[in-house]
Amino acid sequence: MYDLLITNATLLTMAGDGAGYIEDGAVAVEGSKIVAVGPREEVEGNDRARQTIDAGGNLIMPGLVDVHMHSASVIARGLAQEVATWMGSAYGPLVRHIRDEDAPLYTMVALMEGIANGTTTFGDYDAPMNELLASHVALGNRAVVCQGTTEINWADREQWIEQGWRPGTAPPLNRAYGEAGLAAEIALYDRWHGYDNDRIRVIFAPVAADMTSEELLLEFQRVARARNSSIHLHVAQDPRENNAMVERSGLRAIPYLDSIGLLAPDTIAVHMCMTTDDEIELAASRNVRMACCTNSIGIIDGVVPPARRFRELGGVVGLGSDQAPGNNSHNIFAEMRATAMFAKIKADDPTVLPAWQVLRMATIDGARVLGVDDLTGSLEAGKEADLIMIDLQGPPMAPVIRHPARNLVANLVYAQTGSGVLMSMVAGKVIYEDRRFTNVDKTAVLHQLAAAAGEFEAAISADPVVADLPIAQLTRSGLI
Template identity: 30%
Template sequence: MTRLLIKNGAFITMDEEQLQFQGWMAIEGSRIAGLGAGAAPEQEISQASEIMDGKGMLFMPGLVNTHGHAAMSLLRGMADDLALQEWLQNHMWPAEAKFTGDDVYWGSSLAAAEMIKSGTTTFVDMYDHMHRVAEVTEQSGLRASLTRGVIGLCSEEEQKTKLAEAIQFARDWHGAAEGRINVMISPHAPYTCPPDYILKFVEAAHDLDLPMHTHMSETLAEVEQNVRDYGYRPVEHLDRLGMFSRPTLLAHAVHLKDEEIALLAERKVAVSHNPVSNLKLASGVARVPELLQAGVTVSLGTDSAASNNNLDLFQEITMAALLHKGVSGDPTVIPAAEALRMGTVYGARSIGHGGVTGQLKAGLKADFIAISLNKPHFVPYTDYISHLAYTARGSDVAHVWVDGRQLLRHGQLLTLDEERILAEAERCYQRLRG
């Protein structure tokens, strides 16, 4: 089994016991075999089949993007500066109605290339034609939690077909790609799925023993509509439907009351905070400091490249660290280390990967990235935690590994044909716009 030794590097582990140090790390197969401060022990050097000099590099856990729609990369820049419902109903949904499996494949490939090159090693994706997204995940080497997102504003026959597709996708792909692919069950949102339909997804999640993922309370208008239609705000509505009886990840959760935050904490529901997308669509600012204080696991997502307009999770980390300071008037909320946890260890925890990924620690999966420090915006080397939260960007990523396999070397993709992906994605867009 191949054993890689990285020496002379700077390390940010996101492990409270050993957060940052100069030293070494050993990788054997798909896992971290050991790491420590100072010079690499002679025993590690003698056991290594490959040695990498990490001088000038900062190694950290790979980033975890907990909400997105990868194929929508094809719609980047197609409709900007609009409110959510107008953006969705008048621009996104009509364009997406034209999507074929081929479009989803190349749009997801474009997203995978962007994510790898900017340091994301695990992503959550909710879309249609999900077997094509799974194929991209398998080919790219990324780790993912995938789900067939279902909009239930259709006939009963269509609802049955979509639910059957979601269940079959879970049976076909959960645990695939050497365990790198997990599956979640996803009714799109409480405002796009009738209550009795959501109940069927909850039942399927129990039958398959899978977690759930949905959009919730993204806009104030959505919350008000939920009260008009069903008599309850979305949190209580979904709780009454039993969704929170399963491990659940909510995207957005912008408009919450104190008692709703308390309920989410009690039910151990996780939240994917999408600050850039929420700001661009003027959806509002999620109450992240209050969620974290209540004990809710809060991670970070980009949402799609159509509402962001990139998949650089470092931008989300920076925004999470800055936005809530400005809104609250308190410069101590969401400090740099907490923002980094949201992009790494909290992200892993929110999708059931706690103790598997999200940290650099012996025994955990070898999902990690290397950032080139030889750039003006990292000098002087005062505080790497600060630099990662406030100055790093995706373009600083030089190397990426997932499951111990290198996916990016010196900024060059090793598992995907970038040139072809760019050409095919542009071809797909030209057809969609026509």
């Protein structure tokens, strides 16, 4: 007897090569796992069920995968965009006011936003991850987490200046600082990897090539490989990184990483937007996995990441929401729409990167990027029951046309905003339904957020650097 039968559903399983459409389908669940998926009469005919959910003809599909996000910076949402140098003139001066003790609340808010918009698996890349995981655990989502490590200890800034360092150039690296970071990551792995029947997995995160010595990068790779895990790093995000690597090694970021063996199948490369065609070809040929953050890079740099080309070269691409100060939301539907549209504009060709390919980036390919396609990303017997229900009765998904052409996939990518998510399930448990979270009181969290926002306002208001930022000047002008 099935534990749960979800029936009377329009299915997109994402199994096989495309979207895996099944017109009148059902999904059977036992424990945390899917045990049968297919046409309704087949699945219903096999066995009976303790509990049945009638989907009412609505869409059941895999929960979305956000492969790269910095959850705790949500407190600075909308304060970092439309500047020439985002890191220095917007993001950096704001996020240094985030206190570790407040960060789990912010992560909770970012995850709530993602879940309400259909995400079930989060590739969260933030600190202090040991504490942030309390929010992942409470909400019930799936996560593949890491806590970034660099060898740049900004606490030493005054000392560097005394020693002749010029601001704007690559800061000196501190091996001991990096080793402490790696040790913390190993401790995180030991404590959390595999938690709750693999609902939480831990991977390793040297932040970027220019912030880490060659020795430490290679040590990260050894540590990750010994655990059959992955490394997740920013690659060629902005000219700073390429410039610093040329200065240090004579090679730009991607050829440098290749020269030390770090372009490999167990590497998740985020962004890769400041790259030549040859560099993208090299990365794809090494079977690196790509995390593409379309809206973030669009708003931060005015640039289209090379997702389309990387995919055409055979690479696997997932979508990430990155951060709220410079995106400005954690919404994979917004990432799908932008990824499909930006590719068309860049190519001056409306036929490139069709919707069904982008839908795969947001589901099964995202799961492959994070190394959890054994668990999630498609509806197939043997995988965990991570799925969402989307309203097909009203706009923007209605009318649903099925013959002789289907509009479902195009409307998911180009019209759906996330507001159509009716229910979300992870490992066979409902975590979100009727705009409420099963395990967390949204109203209480938002009250805490409002109080924390007041404290964050007070902190940034006392900082003369923030008062000089372009957005503070624009605010004083009265235009916003």
